Amino acid sequence: MDNKTIETISYLARLKLDKDKKEKITKDLENIINFVAELQDLDTKDIAPLANPLEKVAPKREDSVTSKSRKEAFLSNSPESDQDYFMVPKVVE
């Protein structure tokens, strides 16, 4: 787990790491990965990938509208909004 990997992961997660915490986190992540890595030794050749640990299938919903607008509640709970929209810092591609 080198410094660059840690930086990439924290960037992708949008987390800013303090310098002193970075070292600790690097060590923690290494420990976690080493622990889980034991699984790599198992022979899984004839085992189908497990999509979900619950051995159940998804319930399906009928296609009818039951949800009502809660626009005012949603907008007023957001950090910033006008009367119609959520507002965010300018993002232009």
Added chain:
Amino acid sequence: MSWETVIGLEVHAQLSTNTKLFSSASTKFGSEPNTQVDLVDLGLPGVLPVVNKDAFKKAIRFGLAIDAEINQESTFDRKNYFYPDLPKGYQITQMSKPIVEGGSIDIDVGEDKKTINITRAHLEEDAGKSIHDAYPDKSVIDLNRAGTPLLEIVSEPEISNAKEAVSYMKALHQLVTFLDVCDGDMSQGSLRCDANVSIRKIGDLELGTRTEIKNINSFKFIEKAINFEIKRQIKVLESGGKVTQETRLYDSGKDETRPMRSKEFANDYRYFPDPDLLPVVISDDEMEEIKSTFPELPGDKSKRYISEFQIDESEAEIISSSRELSNFFEVAVGSKNDPKLAANLIVGEIGSLLNKDSIKIDESQLTSDNFNVLLQRISDGTISKKIAKTILAEIWETGRNADEIIDDQGLVQIQDENLLEEVITKVIESNTKQVEDYKNGKDKLFGFFVGQVMKETQGKANPQAVNDLLKKALNS
């Protein structure tokens, strides 16, 4: 140096369901912003997505139509990235086990057909809409579209030029609209495409570096964007440069593609199975139900129209190629109208009115009921086919009832033989020279006399009666 182009298309079709893929909020287009948002669409903690049965039905119907493999057990994954119009910070999609795999679509290439293989078609949710020009220093977000079901249809890189890409898109458009999988409205973004374009020297086996042009939403722009991109890549390579693998946007105003602002890091979506969603299993019974409600496709429709109604092949093809026109035609013949007459008017007069206004039949003022009235009045001899065209034009403008127009404007056909004979006598008397020529063998002049009679009667004379009576009068 000679280059060849390799294109693969990823088409996003918005499924025409009432509700979203994972929530029961409406998917209606054009509503007031942020009124069709559910807790699930907002990604609030403690809520769970529940799949929409009809979204699966529609995806499977598409898979059956292209003769693909249907995965009766499929799963969902998370595609992780941050963007303000994606509230959860990930998009739910089908990465590892999509609902549809394989299959193919035939496209028209000039007079020939070409088969384009389909890699996969998977279900995923759409993002919300960002608006960047409402405020100088803010972007605003409308989440009405967030969570709308999409079917992403991925083709193999087997498309060889921009024209083929358009042809593929048109074939897909026809298919999804007939299947009632998607409304096909490209101007509303219901069907949009990303084009992966690369070039290589003719004979090379390896593919060149590709660029991806995002979100092209009209047939015309597909052709223009791809052609621009091919030219650009050739220029880069011929001047000794390298094509950079990147995502580009097509600017229709400038007719060019340009790179989207490059990210600091390459995209890393860190796909993993969505723990909120169990595998979706479609039972054999459900498959049977979907098969039993499979709609008739254009090719079969056209054949049936020819054998069942004896209409012209070319008319059958035109009518069956559009879902709206074929519905319109089927209502007309279903009401016991003359199929040939109906087909003739739909392809001829109505077709040119539709072209003139660039609209679909169900956006016009002509209703099926009114068309029925018009067809009946032609069949029962009240009006001539010629007058019917005048009436159609009036309906087109005003939407008025055909019978009303006939009454108001006195357009009832003249069948009365005495009256017609009177007109014919008048025409013969005032065109003695032509009568003489006709009698001396100039048969072609017959049409001239018919024309004169029609003129005298403002087109209201029954053509068959005019023919019979004129012949009698001229040959006497």
